[in-house]
Amino acid sequence: MASPTTVQESLAQDGARVDAYLRDALTRLTAPAAPPRLLEAISYSLFAGGKRLRPALVLACWRACRRHERSTDVARSALAAAGAIELIHTFSLVHDDLPAMDDDDLRRGRPTNHKVFGEAMAVLAGDAMVTLAFELIATDVSVEPALAVALSRELSRAAGPVGMIGGQVLDMDGENAQLTYEQLVGLHRMKTGALITASCRMGALCAGAGAGAGAGAGADENMLASVTSFGAHLGLAFQIIDDVLDETSTPEQMGKHTGKDAARGKNTYPVLLGLDGARRAAREQLDAALAALHSFAPSPAGDELGALARFVVERRH
Amino acid sequence: MASPTTVQESLAQDGARVDAYLRDALTRLTAPAAPPRLLEAISYSLFAGGKRLRPALVLACWRACRRHERSTDVARSALAAAGAIELIHTFSLVHDDLPAMDDDDLRRGRPTNHKVFGEAMAVLAGDAMVTLAFELIATDVSVEPALAVALSRELSRAAGPVGMIGGQVLDMDGENAQLTYEQLVGLHRMKTGALITASCRMGALCAGAGAGAGAGAGADENMLASVTSFGAHLGLAFQIIDDVLDETSTPEQMGKHTGKDAARGKNTYPVLLGLDGARRAAREQLDAALAALHSFAPSPAGDELGALARFVVERRH
Numbered sequence: 079m080a081s082p083t084t085v086q087e088s089l090a091q092d093g094a095r096v097d098a099y100l101r102d103a104l105t106r107l108t109a110p111a112a113p114p115r116l117l118e119a120i121s122y123s124l125f126a127g128g129k130r131l132r133p134a135l136v137l138a139c140w141r142a143c144r145r146h147e148r149s150t151d152v153a154r155s156a157l158a159a160a161g162a163i164e165l166i167h168t169f170s171l172v173h174d175d176l177p178a179m180d181d182d183d184l185r186r187g188r189p190t191n192h193k194v195f196g197e198a199m200a201v202l203a204g205d206a207m208v209t210l211a212f213e214l215i216a217t218d219v220s221v222e223p224a225l226a227v228a229l230s231r232e233l234s235r236a237a238g239p240v241g242m243i244g245g246q247v248l249d250m251d252g253e254n255a256q257l258t259y260e261q262l263v264g265l266h267r268m269k270t271g272a273l274i275t276a277s278c279r280m281g282a283l284c285a286g287a288g289a290g291a292g293a294g295a296g297a298d299e300n301m302l303a304s305v306t307s308f309g310a311h312l313g314l315a316f317q318i319i320d321d322v323l324d325e326t327s328t329p330e331q332m333g334k335h336t337g338k339d340a341a342r343g344k345n346t347y348p349v350l351l352g353l354d355g356a357r358r359a360a361r362e363q364l365d366a367a368l369a370a371l372h373s374f375a376p377s378p379a380g381d382e383l384g385a386l387a388r389f390v391v392e393r394r395h
Numbered sequence: 396m397a398s399p400t401t402v403q404e405s406l407a408q409d410g411a412r413v414d415a416y417l418r419d420a421l422t423r424l425t426a427p428a429a430p431p432r433l434l435e436a437i438s439y440s441l442f443a444g445g446k447r448l449r450p451a452l453v454l455a456c457w458r459a460c461r462r463h464e465r466s467t468d469v470a471r472s473a474l475a476a477a478g479a480i481e482l483i484h485t486f487s488l489v490h491d492d493l494p495a496m497d498d499d500d501l502r503r504g505r506p507t508n509h510k511v512f513g514e515a516m517a518v519l520a521g522d523a524m525v526t527l528a529f530e531l532i533a534t535d536v537s538v539e540p541a542l543a544v545a546l547s548r549e550l551s552r553a554a555g556p557v558g559m560i561g562g563q564v565l566d567m568d569g570e571n572a573q574l575t576y577e578q579l580v581g582l583h584r585m586k587t588g589a590l591i592t593a594s595c596r597m598g599a600l601c602a603g604a605g606a607g608a609g610a611g612a613g614a615d616e617n618m619l620a621s622v623t624s625f626g627a628h629l630g631l632a633f634q635i636i637d638d639v640l641d642e643t644s645t646p647e648q649m650g651k652h653t654g655k656d657a658a659r660g661k662n663t664y665p666v667l668l669g670l671d672g673a674r675r676a677a678r679e680q681l682d683a684a685l686a687a688l689h690s691f692a693p694s695p696a697g698d699e700l701g702a703l704a705r706f707v708v709e710r711r712h
Contacts, residue, residue, distance in 0.1 A: 112556035113564040178514035197495035206560045212529045213551035223540035234530035239429035247430040
């Protein structure tokens with residue numbers, strides 16, 4: 079494949095790789111007994127044209143942390159990590175959209191999962207995406223068991239009570255209560271930041287960073303620390319921009335209903351800081367994310383991560 | 396601890412061990428950031444006085460497959476496997492009881508999770524139990540990474556689209572359709588059988604069975620095959636008796652509403668075979684489960700498994 083020259087091309091190329099991998103994995107892991115209607119419900123949300131930002135971060139961090147700079151192949155472990163992250167992300171969207179949760183009927187420009195398949199199936203399809211994420215890692219990274227365990231641990235922790243799911247509970251509880259800036263940041267570090275940070279860390283782990291032994295272990299630890307800081311700042315920048323876009327974009331641009339957060343009394347960055355203040359805060363987080371990349375610069379892989387981060391903050395949907 | 400002399404004592408002793416382990420693990424894995432209300436919702440259902448049958452099967456199969464017969468300590472890996480299985484089982488109950496699913500308001504003699512904490516929290520608490528199950532394995536079995544990966548794979552596969560969740564979809568789709576005996580057995584092999592079989596297999600894996608290398612690998616493979624067959628037959632016996640009890644017991648005996656299956660047109664063994672026919676089918680499955688234990692007999696550990704199986708079929712709630 080030709081090397082991508084823009085971040086959009088890079089996202090499209092990595093997205094296509096991960097999609098192809100996920101389609102194959104879904105077929106492998108669900109044969110022969112999985113009910114067709116369940117697979118249909120899973121595929122409907124998983125292949126709905128998401129940006130594949132998290133898988134792209136896994137693969138870009140994997141490339142940035144690899145020893146052999148020139149190889150462009152994508153190792154199976156990095157693909158498994160990318161696919162597992164996207165399964166967890168998609169599961170969270172399907173459950174978030176349920177009537178008992180955010181009660182949304184539009185996602186990625188299409189009716190939400192429960193609108194098409196019913197609530198019971200949407201619950202079960204989301205549940206199945208979680209087990210499939212961990213099965214993917216345990217199956218496709220099994221030749222490197224220590225790595226598989228490290229990936230499984232990162233993912234479960236980032237998705238669970240101290241990560242994404244915990245953040246969703248705080249978000250729910252925080253509706254119609256006035257949060258401070260610090261509380262809002264704390265909530266989002268869990269709700270969106272944990273999975274974005276885990277994407278970066280899992281990519282680095284697949285490249286051997288943080289393995290903690292042998293020559294260059296120190297450098298490896300530094301790389302893992304760098305992508306962790308990069309991911310944490312990028313995660314916040316992503317969420318702040320998400321809040322800004324929710325206020326300033328049309329449903330057509332976003333593929334989902336907009337302006338709902340403010341209407342239901344949710345705490346958002348624009349509400350706390352104003353639109354300009356929120357944009358400034360996102361820019362500060364972007365600068366901090368870019369600063370965390372100094373151990374990679376100047377390299378094509380480091381540049382790629384920087385371009386991805388800028389894209390996240392400058393995107394229009 | 397004194398050796399238990401009855402199956403009830405054994406269940407109580409293993410249940411107490413697993414409960415203590417799970418309480419400690421929950422504290423460890425959710426510190427410091429998990430929202431207290433989420434932990435409350437998880438604990439409410441996890442420590443609701445379940446029979447702990449699946450963890451007991453993990454530990455009993457672990458004891459039956461161990462090389463060193465006389466030691467009575469419980470290895471941490473077996474406890475982690477038992478705890479993870481119970482988290483997955485409890486998650487399935489919480490989501491099953493949701494209004495969009497079976498819409499139950501009574502479970503283990505208490506109001507169901509969503510009745511106490513609301514639907515959104517019940518969805519999230521169930522989700523969190525899944526991620527915690529995999530985090531438990533990745534954290535507490537990490538010193539034996541190949542075992543951790545094998546356990547994670549067993550659990551994810553047994554819980555997912557070709558196992559429990561797939562079976563729930565078939566069960567839902569099968570309501571008000573007439574299933575054949577073979578279809579009903581196929582459904583239950585997935586819905587309840589997969590997790591019960593996985594309990595037995597995970598216990599055996601923790602004892603080193605199926606590791607596939609070194610002296611005695613052949614014997615190990617035989618043991619794994621034996622507990623797999625034992626678990627599969629026991630799982631069916633368990634489900635048939637569950638159906639029988641749903642028709643013949645009071646809500647007070649069962650801790651949940653009874654007679655609902657027939658009322659909603661669900662396919663059950665008593666409907667297909669009559670009560671006597673269903674009891675006979677359960678007995679046949681029990682006999683097949685006991686026959687699968689011949690490679691262990693005569694040993695205390697093999698006897699223990701046999702007693703557990705008889706208890707499952709002869710229970711009154």
